[in-house]
Amino acid sequence: MWVRACLLLLFLTIGLGGCERDEIQAYQAPKDAPRIGLATAATPAAGARRPEMTWTVPKGWRQLPGERAMRVATFEATSGANTVEVAVSAFPGRAGGLLSNMNRWRGQLNLDPIAQDDVSEHLTPFSKGNLRGFVLDMIGRGGGNNNAPKRMIGAIIEDGVSMTWFVKAMDEPSKLDDHKASIVGFAQSFRLAGGANSASGGAGAGQGPSEGSAGHNHSDHAGWQIPAHWKPDSNPSTILMAAYDAKNAAGEVRITVTALKGDGGGVLPNINRWRNQLGLAPVARIDDQPTQRIGGQAMVVDLLAADDGSGARQRMVVATLPRQGNTLFIKMAGINEAVEKEKQAFEQLVLSSGSPHTHP
Amino acid sequence: MNPNVKKTFQPLASLQLTVVLFAMAMFLIFAGTLAQVHQGIWTVMRLYFRSFVVWIDLQLFVPINIAEIPGRFPFPGGFVIGTLMMINLIAAHSMRFKLTSKRAGILILHMGIVLLLVGELITAVFAQEGNMTIDEGSYANYTEDIRQAELAVIDASSPDYDQVVVIPESILVDYGDPIRDSRLPFDVTVIEWMPNSRLFGPMGAPPGLKPRATAGTGKGVVAQRIARATGVDGQNVDAPSAYIKLSHEGQSLGTWLVSLYLDDAQRVTVGGKSYKLSLRFKRDYKPYTMHLIDFRHDKFVGTQKPRNFSSLIRLVDPVNREDRQVLIYMNNPLRYGGETFYQSAFKEGDTGTILQVVRNPGWLLPYISCTLVSVGMLLHFGLNLTKFVRKVGL
Numbered sequence: 001m002w003v004r005a006c007l008l009l010l011f012l013t014i015g016l017g018g019c020e021r022d023e024i025q026a027y028q029a030p031k032d033a034p035r036i037g038l039a040t041a042a043t044p045a046a047g048a049r050r051p052e053m054t055w056t057v058p059k060g061w062r063q064l065p066g067e068r069a070m071r072v073a074t075f076e077a078t079s080g081a082n083t084v085e086v087a088v089s090a091f092p093g094r095a096g097g098l099l100s101n102m103n104r105w106r107g108q109l110n111l112d113p114i115a116q117d118d119v120s121e122h123l124t125p126f127s128k129g130n131l132r133g134f135v136l137d138m139i140g141r142g143g144g145n146n147n148a149p150k151r152m153i154g155a156i157i158e159d160g161v162s163m164t165w166f167v168k169a170m171d172e173p174s175k176l177d178d179h180k181a182s183i184v185g186f187a188q189s190f191r192l193a194g195g196a197n198s199a200s201g202g203a204g205a206g207q208g209p210s211e212g213s214a215g216h217n218h219s220d221h222a223g224w225q226i227p228a229h230w231k232p233d234s235n236p237s238t239i240l241m242a243a244y245d246a247k248n249a250a251g252e253v254r255i256t257v258t259a260l261k262g263d264g265g266g267v268l269p270n271i272n273r274w275r276n277q278l279g280l281a282p283v284a285r286i287d288d289q290p291t292q293r294i295g296g297q298a299m300v301v302d303l304l305a306a307d308d309g310s311g312a313r314q315r316m317v318v319a320t321l322p323r324q325g326n327t328l329f330i331k332m333a334g335i336n337e338a339v340e341k342e343k344q345a346f347e348q349l350v351l352s353s354g355s356p357h358t359h360p
Numbered sequence: 361m362n363p364n365v366k367k368t369f370q371p372l373a374s375l376q377l378t379v380v381l382f383a384m385a386m387f388l389i390f391a392g393t394l395a396q397v398h399q400g401i402w403t404v405m406r407l408y409f410r411s412f413v414v415w416i417d418l419q420l421f422v423p424i425n426i427a428e429i430p431g432r433f434p435f436p437g438g439f440v441i442g443t444l445m446m447i448n449l450i451a452a453h454s455m456r457f458k459l460t461s462k463r464a465g466i467l468i469l470h471m472g473i474v475l476l477l478v479g480e481l482i483t484a485v486f487a488q489e490g491n492m493t494i495d496e497g498s499y500a501n502y503t504e505d506i507r508q509a510e511l512a513v514i515d516a517s518s519p520d521y522d523q524v525v526v527i528p529e530s531i532l533v534d535y536g537d538p539i540r541d542s543r544l545p546f547d548v549t550v551i552e553w554m555p556n557s558r559l560f561g562p563m564g565a566p567p568g569l570k571p572r573a574t575a576g577t578g579k580g581v582v583a584q585r586i587a588r589a590t591g592v593d594g595q596n597v598d599a600p601s602a603y604i605k606l607s608h609e610g611q612s613l614g615t616w617l618v619s620l621y622l623d624d625a626q627r628v629t630v631g632g633k634s635y636k637l638s639l640r641f642k643r644d645y646k647p648y649t650m651h652l653i654d655f656r657h658d659k660f661v662g663t664q665k666p667r668n669f670s671s672l673i674r675l676v677d678p679v680n681r682e683d684r685q686v687l688i689y690m691n692n693p694l695r696y697g698g699e700t701f702y703q704s705a706f707k708e709g710d711t712g713t714i715l716q717v718v719r720n721p722g723w724l725l726p727y728i729s730c731t732l733v734s735v736g737m738l739l740h741f742g743l744n745l746t747k748f749v750r751k752v753g754l
Binding site for chain 2: 024030032091100104115116266276284285
């Protein structure tokens, strides 16, 4: 009896073991919702560019020559006889988030990792437009033979477009004393070229399901019908194709043009992104959002923010039209009355921008 | 009962088997507890208690600073021991116990235990648990199982949907041979799988580690394998990475680094068509959509102590014609469609919410079984007490 029981046990153990293995699956899935705050990264494979970040180099700093992967710039910061190296690097997306990056840096100082709840205790936040930054200052040990104390002063900056930027200096604790103010000031001087870090970015600026800017040049918009009173923005964000500011009796409006690869992230996610920008609830289906067709190909969405009692309701009119494998987003935003006055000119721009005759 | 049948099933009803099974269960729990020093609780659950067989390292029983002991041995996992316990109990009742009123308490008690074992089996096999992360102002229509990863190859060319092929983690970990499937646009060969990892820029990498990816976002990035998250080391979730080689019709598409840390899908172009490639947590798509209208993280005035977390959700389910707002907050989950949504966590900067979504068809069974066991014990001891009182003439 005993033997039988043991044999049965052995049989079940060996026979049933190793049965757990999943299979490759294929299915259709709805497209992901757009990420708020950070657009999808422009990957090198997509041919997209890293957004241009500019900064103010503190006095006494010298940029070192040479280019290294992921390293955007390296500086030699000098204060008297005291010199430390400050590195600037950039990674796509959120690069794992604050916690993992903090713990990665803590690992370099041989410090124990911290938990999510403790992150805020170790960081000093700052912000500028869509840029969100965090300064940290940690002391640990460098490891190695002497295991000498090491200090790291760094900053993590999320650019609101597609990258996370890191500023880092690691050296002997006393050496970094002289440099802390300049390192922090340097990190806080970061800004996206063309002002894309302003909170009122265009279709692809700051927020959106962008698949990466499609790349463009000025010849792309030859033949567009631009009213004389629309003033071109000579220094728009790097991800904008063009931007105009218009002023009329009712107020000011801003018109931006962006070309995104493919479908630009899908119609419904974009509609909900724009609705979100005006504080409107998202819609579940495209059919729930009234749209209008212009010139056959262009789809126009006209959104009006709820009345908040201020007397100035924000309005946004966005036209999307396919163009040479990309999607063109033409967006006009401002207070309702000002937008209304520019709507006819806006429609002219939409019609002219989609014309195959003007864009062979 | 037919004597032949009785002879066959008698070993299963043996009391010795009961004792052995209890001893084995105790040993399994002991080993599983020790294993949690180095492995997360859910890994241990899967390997030790929700498995048919477990390979137990000898090193578990001796601290490595005392002696290094290589080797491991197989042992019946929780499924085998639990199933045998259930069979043993049922067989014992069928063959040895008699159905009398005196035994009613024992019978009910054992029914409760059988139900408890069945409940755990149902939970292990059918329960699903995932996280739903929603940005404020956005929506989500899938949950992520943070204990399992998958490599997703996505054809996003349709404007209405994504055509997705996913390779589960269980296939990725068993690497070496090319993974071929007619639904995949290219062959995938996993060069190195890292169950938990961290990434470095080329200048920050530990000595000896160099970038290995020749294509994609991971070019210039170094991935390092690290110990699995145990939940007590500041990291609750494993973040796997892998170096993979892609090839199409014998032509190499390069070596790619895929990682949970690379938030955004990489692009692979094959035959003029672009595919997204992403290592991500295993997804479970839902027929409904949850929109996050507002997330609140209230604190006690003048302190950083959290007072309340709540998510104002708009639930949209076109199939069941649901479109309503729900407030989910701590200890007030939403129960919908057989799933329970708990307020679990939040995104950095309070920019979004993380809901824990649990589907467990066996959730009621532990309550019923505990009630049965309690009633059985009360009845059994009550009957014995009555008998004793009668006997001594009190």
